[in-house]
Amino acid sequence: MTxxxxxxxxxxxxxxxxEVHAQVISKAKLFSGAATAFGxxxxxxxxxxxxxxxxxxxxxxxxxxxxxxxxxxxxNAQINLWSRFDRKxxxxxxLPAGYQISQYQHPIVGKGEIVIxxxxxxxxxxxxxxxxxxxxxxxxxxxxxxxxxxxxLNRAGVALMEIVSEPDIRSPEEAGAYLAKLRQILxxxxxxxGNMEEGSLRADVNVSVRRPGEMYRTRCEVKxxxxxxxxxxxxxxxxxxxxEVWESGxxxxxxxxxxxxxxxxxxxxxxxxxxxDYRYFPDPDLLPLELDPAWIAExxxxxxxxxxxxxxxxxxxxxxxxxxxRVLVAEQATADYYEAVARGRDPKQxxxxxxxxxxxxxxxxxxxxxxxxxxxxxxxxxLDLIADDTIxxxxxxxxxxxMVETGADPVAIVEARGLRQVTDTGAIDAAVAQVLxxxxxxxxxxxxxxxxxxxxxxxxxMKAMAGKGNPALVNEALKRALS
Amino acid sequence: xxxxxxxxxxxxxxxxxxxxxxxxxxxxxxxxxxxxxKDLNAYITVTAERALADAAAADARIARGEARPLxxxxxxxKDLFCTEGIRTTAASRILGTFVPPYESTVSxxxxxxxxxxxxxxxxxxxxMGSSNTTSAFGNVVNPWRRRGENRxxxxxxxxxxxxxxxxxxxxxxATATDTGGSIRQPAAFTGTVGIKPTYGxxxxxxxxxxxxxxxxxxxxxxxxxxxxxxxxxxSGHDPKDSTSADVPVPDFEAAVGLGVKGLRIGVPKxxxxxxxxxxxxxxxxxxIAWLKDxxxxxxxxxxxxxxxxxxxxxxxxxxxxSSNLARYDGVRYGLRVDEGGDLDDLYEATRGxxxxxxxxxxxxxxxxxxxxxxxxxxxxxxxxxxxxxxRDFDEAFRSVDAILTPATPSSAxxxxxxxxxxxxxxxxxxxxxxxxxxxxxxxxxxAGLDAAGLPLGLQVLGRAFDEETVFRVAAAIEAAAAFDAxxxxxxx
Numbered sequence: 002m003t004x005x006x007x008x009x010x011x012x013x014x015x016x017x018x019x020e021v022h023a024q025v026i027s028k029a030k031l032f033s034g035a036a037t038a039f040g041x042x043x044x045x046x047x048x049x050x051x052x053x054x055x056x057x058x059x060x061x062x063x064x065x066x067x068x069x070x071x072x073x074x075x076x077n078a079q080i081n082l083w084s085r086f087d088r089k090x091x092x093x094x095x096l097p098a099g100y101q102i103s104q105y106q107h108p109i110v111g112k113g114e115i116v117i118x119x120x121x122x123x124x125x126x127x128x129x130x131x132x133x134x135x136x137x138x139x140x141x142x143x144x145x146x147x148x149x150x151x152x153x154l155n156r157a158g159v160a161l162m163e164i165v166s167e168p169d170i171r172s173p174e175e176a177g178a179y180l181a182k183l184r185q186i187l188x189x190x191x192x193x194x195g196n197m198e199e200g201s202l203r204a205d206v207n208v209s210v211r212r213p214g215e216m217y218r219t220r221c222e223v224k225x226x227x228x229x230x231x232x233x234x235x236x237x238x239x240x241x242x243x244x245e246v247w248e249s250g251x252x253x254x255x256x257x258x259x260x261x262x263x264x265x266x267x268x269x270x271x272x273x274x275x276x277x278d279y280r281y282f283p284d285p286d287l288l289p290l291e292l293d294p295a296w297i298a299e300x301x302x303x304x305x306x307x308x309x310x311x312x313x314x315x316x317x318x319x320x321x322x323x324x325x326x327r328v329l330v331a332e333q334a335t336a337d338y339y340e341a342v343a344r345g346r347d348p349k350q351x352x353x354x355x356x357x358x359x360x361x362x363x364x365x366x367x368x369x370x371x372x373x374x375x376x377x378x379x380x381x382x383x384l385d386l387i388a389d390d391t392i393x394x395x396x397x398x399x400x401x402x403x404m405v406e407t408g409a410d411p412v413a414i415v416e417a418r419g420l421r422q423v424t425d426t427g428a429i430d431a432a433v434a435q436v437l438x439x440x441x442x443x444x445x446x447x448x449x450x451x452x453x454x455x456x457x458x459x460x461x462x463m464k465a466m467a468g469k470g471n472p473a474l475v476n477e478a479l480k481r482a483l484s
Numbered sequence: 485x486x487x488x489x490x491x492x493x494x495x496x497x498x499x500x501x502x503x504x505x506x507x508x509x510x511x512x513x514x515x516x517x518x519x520x521x522k523d524l525n526a527y528i529t530v531t532a533e534r535a536l537a538d539a540a541a542a543d544a545r546i547a548r549g550e551a552r553p554l555x556x557x558x559x560x561x562k563d564l565f566c567t568e569g570i571r572t573t574a575a576s577r578i579l580g581t582f583v584p585p586y587e588s589t590v591s592x593x594x595x596x597x598x599x600x601x602x603x604x605x606x607x608x609x610x611x612m613g614s615s616n617t618t619s620a621f622g623n624v625v626n627p628w629r630r631r632g633e634n635r636x637x638x639x640x641x642x643x644x645x646x647x648x649x650x651x652x653x654x655x656x657x658a659t660a661t662d663t664g665g666s667i668r669q670p671a672a673f674t675g676t677v678g679i680k681p682t683y684g685x686x687x688x689x690x691x692x693x694x695x696x697x698x699x700x701x702x703x704x705x706x707x708x709x710x711x712x713x714x715x716x717x718x719s720g721h722d723p724k725d726s727t728s729a730d731v732p733v734p735d736f737e738a739a740v741g742l743g744v745k746g747l748r749i750g751v752p753k754x755x756x757x758x759x760x761x762x763x764x765x766x767x768x769x770x771x772i773a774w775l776k777d778x779x780x781x782x783x784x785x786x787x788x789x790x791x792x793x794x795x796x797x798x799x800x801x802x803x804x805x806s807s808n809l810a811r812y813d814g815v816r817y818g819l820r821v822d823e824g825g826d827l828d829d830l831y832e833a834t835r836g837x838x839x840x841x842x843x844x845x846x847x848x849x850x851x852x853x854x855x856x857x858x859x860x861x862x863x864x865x866x867x868x869x870x871x872x873x874x875r876d877f878d879e880a881f882r883s884v885d886a887i888l889t890p891a892t893p894s895s896a897x898x899x900x901x902x903x904x905x906x907x908x909x910x911x912x913x914x915x916x917x918x919x920x921x922x923x924x925x926x927x928x929x930x931a932g933l934d935a936a937g938l939p940l941g942l943q944v945l946g947r948a949f950d951e952e953t954v955f956r957v958a959a960a961i962e963a964a965a966a967f968d969a970x971x972x973x974x975x976x
Binding site for chain 2: 093
């Protein structure tokens with residue numbers, strides 16, 4: 002169904018495209034050997050190149066290029082064998098050289114696409130216009146001193162991938178789904194950690210509105226939105242603002258705006274913040290980037306399985322539902338965990354345990370799937386104990402809780418606590434006889450037709466056996482004794 | 485016996501090896517000469533202590549029999565090369581107190597070859613100029629005088645300090661850089677030899693950038709052989725400079741004695757300018773005759789886009805410079821003029837006070853030609869013309885092995901003589917600029933004196949990475965010219 006907004010004068014559609022800046026996972030910066038770890042003390046990860054000292058020259062970091070290629074391949078995009086770095090010139094205190102090295106005219110990655118998953122179970126394909134490599138700037142800190150700004154250059158020169166979508170997005174939900182899917186792919190590829198709080202993934206949102214069936218109207222860019230939720234809110238807020246402008250007879254001006262999450266509105270950036278003539282020109286310190294097709298093929302051969310392919314395989318090979326498959330591939334670590342449990346076991350039972358008991362345990366303990374309270378191998382051994390009738394499913398829940406608490410192995414817990422289920426029919430028959438003798442009145446009632454009491458007898462026998470009786474054998478023995 | 489300051493590098497090398505002279509004696513003689521002729525203003529910074537320490541180390545190595553190729557040879561470094569722990573100014577107020585914590589690749593190679601550091605030579609501010617009059621540290625005086633005149637003449641630029649120091653015997657050789665003629669023009673004005681090698685032959689790492697696609701380091705020396713000796717040590721691939729070429733460095737000195745028999749020398753008709761001084765034209769004809777006598781064949785060639793080279797250069801070079809010089813903003817190092825305003829005020833005050841008039845002019849030109857609406861008409865068109873100029877040379881070098889031209893359209897001029905109009909000044913580079921645009925090697929070799937007794941140079945251009953042929957031709961001219969005139973102001 003098409004998402005629309007109702008104005009005073011009728012129905013409006015949203016047209017939206019995203020520009021995402023994704024910080025490349027690499028040990029060193031795009032053009033210098035300085036480190037890139039987040040959270041280091043200010044100005045401790047700065048080389049003379051990053052600080053633009055006289056005579057310093059950029060040298061491209063091959064690993065950053067490889068990451069951009071991997072990402073392009075993950076987005077089913079065209080990899081350009083020839084690309085070029087340009088200088089984007091502007092003065093700012095946290096831009097040491099007075100220019101940012103970026104790929105303006107000739108990006109390393111061309112057209113691609115992302116399939117997004119929507120809440121109603123449908124999918125849509127969003128086009129990728131391009132991906133290019135560029136340097137990040139440093140950070141200006143304006144709150145450290147009453148009259149001065151402080152500069153931290155740790156981030157200056159860190160490699161970013163700017164990933165630009167086509168204006169194919171038609172609703173806040175689609176924008177959220179796009180960002181979520183992009184982040185998932187980047188994480189699977191290991192090319193960006195996708196951490197929006199730390200700023201390693203930032204989005205600029207281009208929004209315009211139109212009457213159904215129209216061509217595009219003027220768009221505005223909402224810059225630096227730093228969570229998926231805020232992206233969705235910013236799109237709706239900006240769309241509503243534009244509708245109000247159009248409907249009151251005005252005209253939307255193309256401009257750059259900022260989203261204020263506290264007030265839920267966008268506001269224009271000060272004109273000074275963006276009124277630049279960037280004077281782009283090819284960076285004469287760098288040769289054009291020419292790629293060897295053999296290298297691209299090699300990178301392609303080593304790409305990990307991506308979420309869509311993995312979900313399809315989970316449905317095909319493990320017989321999972323589309324929903325379960327999507328939940329289990331949301332994160333690479335979850336998918337890996339699930340497969341470690343499911344391999345050689347009942348895949349549906351494994352899915353139920355992972356999505357049920359394990360996820361609940363993760364929620365309670367606040368731990369992540371990458372650092373689970375119960376290792377996949379342990380959960381697997383627990384399922385083996387169920388499969389070989391060592392314990393019942395009910396006892397297994399109890400054992401699992403203890404595994405979460407103590408980290409102990411399920412086999413050890415079952416042995417230590419004597420939880421191994423009883424399959425000795427003699428012992429079961431004895432327990433049945435004892436229970437029936439103790440409840441002669443109920444036996445009489447049962448025999449006069451009160452069938453429901455069968456469950457009562459089962460419960461009493463299990464209680465007498467401390468829960469360890471094999472449920473099927475207990476049932477059989479009771480039926481025999483009561484017939 | 486020849487005074488230590490009059491030795492060539494080849495002679496000094498032999499004298500040091502034979503222990504007829506020590507590195508210490510060589511260094512002391514030069515330091516004394518620098519002190520005595522400091523009115524030439526060839527040096528911005530003299531590193532006497534460092535020179536003596538280097539010399540002592542060199543003498544020790546020579547004594548141990550471990551001499552390296554330039555062991556004990558006292559050299560001067562253009563103050564555009566960053567030198568670790570030694571102030572590096574680019575002759576600008578904005579870097580007036582800047583002490584780099586790193587050493588440029590080229591100077592590091594020279595020290596690793598055993599050279600002795602005498603100091604840092606003067607230049608036009610940020611290497612922008614053809615007269616060494618734009619330096620924030622004052623102009624350099626050419627050691628040559630017009631016959632019967634006592635007026636100070638310019639040494640050319642931008643490597644005017646290096647050229648004057650070599651000519652006046654204040655060092656045995658010097659590093660220089662050439663963006664549009666900054667090695668060859670001052671060499672021609674001072675009767676010295678200067679070679680701009682192929683773009684990519686020497687690393688640009690650690691050299692204060694002027695125009696990255698044109699800048700190239702090279703030596704100035706008193707003989708072709710000395711220039712070849714120095715260039716070999718300065719050259720080589722550097723992974724820290726993406727534009728540095730990964731090609732082998734030949735033994736340039738070995739090429740010097742090979743002669744020119746059978747070489748095909750091109751003479752481009754477009755270099756014959758209207759109103760060119762007759763003695764420049766005569767010198768050119770003389771050069772042609774010398775090479776013919778030495779066994780070369782002479783061929784008329786055409787480089788049809790030559791006349792666009794200068795305007796192209798004065799778009800490309802300022803464009804790159806306007807961006808390269810953006811880093812001098814008063815934020816991290818160098819001059820900061822903080823008058824308490826906002827960031828834009830800091831930029832304006834710092835850059836207004838830090839840059840001289842010529843640098844400001846080129847930043848403005850460069851900013852203009854890259855601006856929205858002008859980029860296509862200027863920068864983009866200039867890049868296209870640059871490609872045509874390169875193609876002219878490619879065509880020409882199919883039929884010739886080297887090209888002979890005058891180095892400059894005139895001899896050295898007096899300070900102030902050409903400063904009424906910047907364009908007249910820019911015309912100094914008319915013969916040298918094409919080699920920068922095409923990235924080709926070019927050498928200026930002294931070939932004679934004009935009527936006023938001032939040196940004139942001939943220029944030899946070669947194919948990319950064929951400096952050997954350039955040296956062969958230059959050596960033939962040097963031998964035929966037997967240029968032995970001396971500047972009026974000199975040591976010893």
